[in-house]
Amino acid sequence: MSSQAAHPALMIPGPIEFDDAVLQSMSHYSESHVGAGFVSVFGETLSMLRKLFQTTNPASQPFIINGSGTLGWDMVAANLVEPGEDVLVLSSGYFGDAFADCFVAYGAKVTIIFGAVGSRPQPNEIERALKDKKYKLITATHVDTSTGVLFDLKSLTDLVKRVSPETLIIADGVCSVACEEIAFDEWGLDGVITAGQKAIGCPTGLSISMFSGRAIDVVKNRRTEPATYFASMKRWIPIMQNYEAKKPSYFSTPSPQLIRALNTAVSQILARPLSERFQRHIEVSDKVKKAVAELGLKIVAAKPEDQAHAMTAIYLPDSVSIPEVLPKLLSKGIIFAGGLHKEIGSKYVRFGHMGPSATDPKRSDIDDALQALRDTLAECGYKP
Amino acid sequence: MSSQAAHPALMIPGPIEFDDAVLQSMSHYSESHVGAGFVSVFGETLSMLRKLFQTTNPASQPFIINGSGTLGWDMVAANLVEPGEDVLVLSSGYFGDAFADCFVAYGAKVTIIFGAVGSRPQPNEIERALKDKKYKLITATHVDTSTGVLFDLKSLTDLVKRVSPETLIIADGVCSVACEEIAFDEWGLDGVITAGQKAIGCPTGLSISMFSGRAIDVVKNRRTEPATYFASMKRWIPIMQNYEAKKPSYFSTPSPQLIRALNTAVSQILARPLSERFQRHIEVSDKVKKAVAELGLKIVAAKPEDQAHAMTAIYLPDSVSIPEVLPKLLSKGIIFAGGLHKEIGSKYVRFGHMGPSATDPKRSDIDDALQALRDTLAECGYKP
Numbered sequence: 001m002s003s004q005a006a007h008p009a010l011m012i013p014g015p016i017e018f019d020d021a022v023l024q025s026m027s028h029y030s031e032s033h034v035g036a037g038f039v040s041v042f043g044e045t046l047s048m049l050r051k052l053f054q055t056t057n058p059a060s061q062p063f064i065i066n067g068s069g070t071l072g073w074d075m076v077a078a079n080l081v082e083p084g085e086d087v088l089v090l091s092s093g094y095f096g097d098a099f100a101d102c103f104v105a106y107g108a109k110v111t112i113i114f115g116a117v118g119s120r121p122q123p124n125e126i127e128r129a130l131k132d133k134k135y136k137l138i139t140a141t142h143v144d145t146s147t148g149v150l151f152d153l154k155s156l157t158d159l160v161k162r163v164s165p166e167t168l169i170i171a172d173g174v175c176s177v178a179c180e181e182i183a184f185d186e187w188g189l190d191g192v193i194t195a196g197q198k199a200i201g202c203p204t205g206l207s208i209s210m211f212s213g214r215a216i217d218v219v220k221n222r223r224t225e226p227a228t229y230f231a232s233m234k235r236w237i238p239i240m241q242n243y244e245a246k247k248p249s250y251f252s253t254p255s256p257q258l259i260r261a262l263n264t265a266v267s268q269i270l271a272r273p274l275s276e277r278f279q280r281h282i283e284v285s286d287k288v289k290k291a292v293a294e295l296g297l298k299i300v301a302a303k304p305e306d307q308a309h310a311m312t313a314i315y316l317p318d319s320v321s322i323p324e325v326l327p328k329l330l331s332k333g334i335i336f337a338g339g340l341h342k343e344i345g346s347k348y349v350r351f352g353h354m355g356p357s358a359t360d361p362k363r364s365d366i367d368d369a370l371q372a373l374r375d376t377l378a379e380c381g382y383k384p
Numbered sequence: 385m386s387s388q389a390a391h392p393a394l395m396i397p398g399p400i401e402f403d404d405a406v407l408q409s410m411s412h413y414s415e416s417h418v419g420a421g422f423v424s425v426f427g428e429t430l431s432m433l434r435k436l437f438q439t440t441n442p443a444s445q446p447f448i449i450n451g452s453g454t455l456g457w458d459m460v461a462a463n464l465v466e467p468g469e470d471v472l473v474l475s476s477g478y479f480g481d482a483f484a485d486c487f488v489a490y491g492a493k494v495t496i497i498f499g500a501v502g503s504r505p506q507p508n509e510i511e512r513a514l515k516d517k518k519y520k521l522i523t524a525t526h527v528d529t530s531t532g533v534l535f536d537l538k539s540l541t542d543l544v545k546r547v548s549p550e551t552l553i554i555a556d557g558v559c560s561v562a563c564e565e566i567a568f569d570e571w572g573l574d575g576v577i578t579a580g581q582k583a584i585g586c587p588t589g590l591s592i593s594m595f596s597g598r599a600i601d602v603v604k605n606r607r608t609e610p611a612t613y614f615a616s617m618k619r620w621i622p623i624m625q626n627y628e629a630k631k632p633s634y635f636s637t638p639s640p641q642l643i644r645a646l647n648t649a650v651s652q653i654l655a656r657p658l659s660e661r662f663q664r665h666i667e668v669s670d671k672v673k674k675a676v677a678e679l680g681l682k683i684v685a686a687k688p689e690d691q692a693h694a695m696t697a698i699y700l701p702d703s704v705s706i707p708e709v710l711p712k713l714l715s716k717g718i719i720f721a722g723g724l725h726k727e728i729g730s731k732y733v734r735f736g737h738m739g740p741s742a743t744d745p746k747r748s749d750i751d752d753a754l755q756a757l758r759d760t761l762a763e764c765g766y767k768p
Contacts, residue, residue, distance in 0.1 A: 004413040015414050015640065023411040026641055029388040030402050032719055033588070066452045066589050067614065070636035074614045102613035197637060204417070204639035205450050205589045227611035229486035230451065230458045250724075252454035253581060255588035256399065257410055258642075335416055340634075 008330055009365045012337035013145045013175055013311040013352035014198035017365060019268060025261040026203055034248035038256045045263040046244040049210060051270055052177065052200075053192060055184040059213025063233070063240055064262065066255055067207035069174035071231060072193025073102040075209060076139070076170050078228040079219050080191070083107030085136040088129055088167075092120035092151060092306075093144035094340050099172060106227060111135075117343055118300045120149050123159060130164040137168040137190075142176035145198075146340040148313035148350065149301045150180065157187040168215055174198060177208070178269055179281045179310035179354045190215040196258070199281075199310050201355040202265040205258045277359065278309075284358040284366055285309035288351065291370045295377065296384040300341075300348050310354035313339070314373075315347055320380045322346060328379055332372035392714055393749045396721035397529045397559055397695040397736035398582035401749060403652060409645040410587055418632035422640045429647045430628040433594060435654055436561065436584075437576060439568040443597025447617070447624055448646065450639055451591035453558035455615060456577025457486040459593060460523070460554050462612040463603045464575070467491030469520040472513055472551075476504040476535060476690075477528035478724050483556060490611060495519075501727055502684045504533050507543060514548040521552040521574075526560035529582075530724040532697035532734065533685045534564065541571040552599055558582060561592070562653055563665045563694035563738045574599040580642070583665075583694055585739040586649040589642045661743065662693075668742040668750055669693035672735065675754045679761065680768040684725075684732050694738035697723070698757075699731055704764045709733060712763055716756035 010017050031038045042064070049062040065071060081087055087108045089100040092115040103110045113121040113129060120140075130138070138160055140151045153171055160169050170191040173182060179199035182192060193209040196202035211219075211233070219233045226232055235251050242249035269277060289307065292299060292314055300313035316325060322338045326349070329336055337352070339345035351373075357365035377384075394401050415422045426448070433446040449455060465471055471492045473484040476499040487494045497505035497513060504524075514522070522544055524535045537555055544553050554575040557566060563583035566576060577593040580586030595603075595617070603617045610616055619635050626633035653661060673691065676683060676698055684697035700709060706722045710733070713720055721736070723729035735757075741749035761768075 007413045007415075010414045010416060012416055015417065015637070018414050023413070023641075026410040027407040029391045029407070030394045030399050030587070031391075032394060032396055032721070033399065034721075035719065066450060066455075068450045068636045068639075071450075071614045074612065077613065078611075105609065105613045105616065106611055195637070197639075203414070203641045204637050205642055225489065227462075227490055228458065229461065229489045230455045230615065232489065252452045253399070253579070253588050255452075255581075257407075257587040258589055335419065337416070337418075 008333045008335050009357065009368060010335050011352055011357065011365060011369045012335055013350050015204055016198060016201060016352055016355040017357050018201055018203060019265070019356045019360070022201060022261050022264045025264040026257050028257055028260045031256045033253050033256060034250060039243060039248050040246055041263050042243045042254065042259050043246045045259055045266060046240060048266045048270055049208065052266055053182060053184040053210040054186070054274070055210060057185050057213060059216065060184065061211050061216050061237060061240065063209045063236055064259060065207045065236060066205060068204060069193065069195035069207065071207035072209050073099050074228065074231040075233060076191060076193060077103045077106040077108060078226045078231050079233040080168055080215055081106065081108045081136055082222060082224050084109060086111065086133055088113070088135045088138040090121040090126065090138065090140040090151065091115060092141055092147060092149040094146035095144050095172060096141045099139055099141065115149065117341070118147060118149065118302045119306055120151050123155065126156070127159060127163055130160065130167065135164065135167045137170060139170045139172065141172040142180060143308040143310065145175040145311065147300050148308045148311045149306050150308040153182070154187055157189060161188055168218065175308065175311065179278070180308070181278050184210060196262055199354040200262070200265055202262040203258065205255060206262060280359050281309045281354060284353050285312070287366065288312050288353055288370065294384065295374065300344070311350060311352045313348050313350050316349060317377065317382045320377065320382055322349060324380055325349060325376055328376040329372050332375060334369045334372040392717045392719050393741065393752060394719050395736055395741065395749060395753045396719055397734050399588055400582060400585060400736055400739040401741050402585055402587060403649070403740045403744070406585060406645050406648045409648040410641050412641055412644045415640045417637050417640060418634060423627060423632050424630055425647050426627045426638065426643050427630045429643055429650060430624060432650045432654055433592065436650055437566060437568040437594040438570070438658070439594060441569050441597060443600065444568065445595050445600050445621060445624065447593045447620055448643060449591045449620060450589060452588060453577065453579035453591065455591035456593050457483050458612065458615040459591070459617060460575060460577060461487045461490040461492060462610045462615050463617040464552055464599060465490065465492045465520055466606060466608050468493060470495065470517055472497070472519045472522040474505040474510065474522065474524040474535065475499060476525055476531060476533040478530035479528050479556060480525045483523055483525065499533065501725070502531060502533065502686045503690055504535050507539065510540070511543060511547055514544065514551065519548065519551045521554060523554045523556060525556040526564060527692040527694065529559040529695065531684050532692045532695045533690050534692040537566070538571055541573060545572055552602065559692065559695065563662070564692070565662050568594060580646055583738040584646070584649055584653070586646040587642065589639060590646060664743050665693040665738060668737050669696070671750065672696050672737055672754065678768065679758065684728070695734060695736045697732050697734050700733060701761065701766045704761060704766055706730060706733060708764055709760055712760040713756050716759060718753045718756040
């Protein structure tokens with residue numbers, strides 16, 4: 001049983017429902033950000049990220065900085081690319097488009113390949129673009145939270161390494177780290193940025209990322225200084241290395257409460273094999289997708305191989321609107337999110353099924369959400 | 385009585401000891417960042433900041449963003465200044481110097497006036513500089529956390545308005561908001577940046593700031609786009625305005641837990657007149673300074689008018705070292721910070737006396753800290 005006050009289940013694609021122990025860590029008594037107790041917890045958390053991202057290469061560098069997923073984009077755009085350099089952004093929704101805006105803000109020359117609505121850029125388009133021009137960096141949104149479209153990162157890294165091996169490969173893993181397989185070393189990724197409040201299961205407030213030794217070398221060997229202070233990787237690298245070596249260090253004050261909560265969340269994740277966790281998210285996803293099909297509804301990510309496993313974007317029946325559905329779901333104790341896509345935003349809802357709601361056998365959030373969806377649609381007069 | 389586990393009192397100049405109710409808000413159950421409950425709390429918190437900063441001008445714009453005090457520097461440097469423009473930084477310690485580094489990162493032409501150790505730039509130097517060159521912006525660190533030097537902001541704003549009225553006036557209020565008087569409108573400030581974890585009394589993780597209508601106009605009328613995405617005020621302004629109008633809005637996910645904690649902390653502050661709070665910090669400061677004098681020790685901020693009221697940087701006796709003092713204090717349940725200044729860092733300790741430790745009559749933190757200091761020095765063989 002949960003010790004949290006009774007509340008509707010937050011079934012949006014982040015923030016998610018948090019485990020009691022994680023929330024308890026949030027109210028930890030105040031500690032010095034350079035005191036031995038917190039330094040040890042911070043250092044341990046950084047080391048644990050290596051396991052979460054599946055990297056054993058000591059040159060890989062984890063970062064935990066006050067912020068959110070968005071700040072990770074600034075870290076990539078400000079530090080890994082110099083003004084005027086070419087970047088290729090693969091977009092499968094709102095978040096790919098916005099990442100491109102971020103690169104533009106820092107002066108990169110950006111080429112975007114847009115996936116069709118509910119799909120993602122295709123390998124032949126990507127290969128053509130990579131052969132056309134030499135890109136400093138390519139990015140893909142592993143799961144675009146706006147559409148629930150999953151990107152096949154493994155095929156992408158294979159393609160880039162074959163066609164343009166010098167190009168840095170960065171994944172936006174905000175909605176994929178800790179729910180979708182990411183083999184940082186094996187796939188040869190150069191960077192994965194994420195946030196705490198999705199499948200990792202830690203309250204919002206942290207930008208979490210991992211960069212390869214190759215990416216760190218690019219940061220160290222820039223011709224120009226990066227146009228940022230707070231997001232400067234060069235300033236943060238020694239801080240992260242010191243904390244991981246259990247030595248206090250200061251650039252900007254970290255949050256002991258958030259980092260303790262992250263430590264608790266990642267400890268829970270790593271207590272079981274990651275493969276089991278990914279498999280569990282696939283099983284829950286299959287259950288949700290099956291129930292959606294039985295309701296006669298369509299999923300925004302049309303092809304099964306493009307469907308994320310920790311969220312589902314579901315088209316509503318033509319006769320039913322978002323302003324009708326969300327309050328009815330809420331009255332049944334379930335919170336879904338509306339759509340977030342410039343072309344189809346008003347036509348679908350987003351159902352997040354990750355973290356404790358998917359993995360904690362004591363929770364019935366998924367079944368409750370599906371039942372609430374069925375009941376709501378019935379109340380709206382929809383019959384499958 | 386506190387419900388927090390027994391722990392040493394954190395008497396450093398931030399993070400500070402937090403009130404039980406504030407820590408409890410940190411473990412609030414998960415909420416949607418665009419749900420009605422949280423939107424209302426966020427909006428109310430933004431409105432309360434107007435009272436905390438003492439501004440009634442509707443053109444003033446509050447910001448609450450995941451980050452820390454440092455991020456406020458980036459907001460100022462990236463948004464209010466364009467590359468090549470002149471900035472005058474008044475430094476009274478480590479944090480003034482670092483703010484200057486931040487401006488340099490964004491391409492500003494920076495002139496620094498350094499205060500002598502334990503002092504601050506003097507009015508005649510500032511006036512000379514302002515007459516010498518037209519500055520887009522001037523900054524002062526209201527209280528430099530590294531030295532405990534207080535800047536007389538009121539005299540500064542008077543001077544700037546007389547000599548160079550077009551120059552934007554920005555205060556770093558990280559260690560002054562909620563403990564030192566700041567009359568935003570009356571003094572004619574254009575921006576004050578701060579963080580939650582000092583006198584406001586909210587756990588680390590938020591960048592909190594207030595900008596004048598004049599500053600916002602500068603942001604809106606830039607010739608060039610700012611080289612930032614996450615710290616872009618132009619992107620955040622509509623979000624903050626929507627939340628304050630209790631309308632959901634999205635650019636980057638805010639932290640419901642941190643903002644609830646901030647709401648609790650600021651509600652507690654505003655429940656009593658601000659003048660009473662400032663007076664209380666003065667009284668506690670007087671008590672600390674008197675005790676330090678009785679111990680025959682010197683304060684880094686030499687002149688009484690340069691001494692901050694929420695922290696004291698205390699020179700140790702020549703015979704006593706920081707590595708000797710801090711563990712002895714800790715064994716008595718008190719945490720002080722070491723020095724943080726390139727020239728004198730190893731010679732002094734910092735004692736933070738702000739927030740609940742200063743204002744909550746149920747807490748004996750200040751007396752305990754003073755007694756621990758006396759006992760520690762005696763154990764080290766020092767006699768006043």
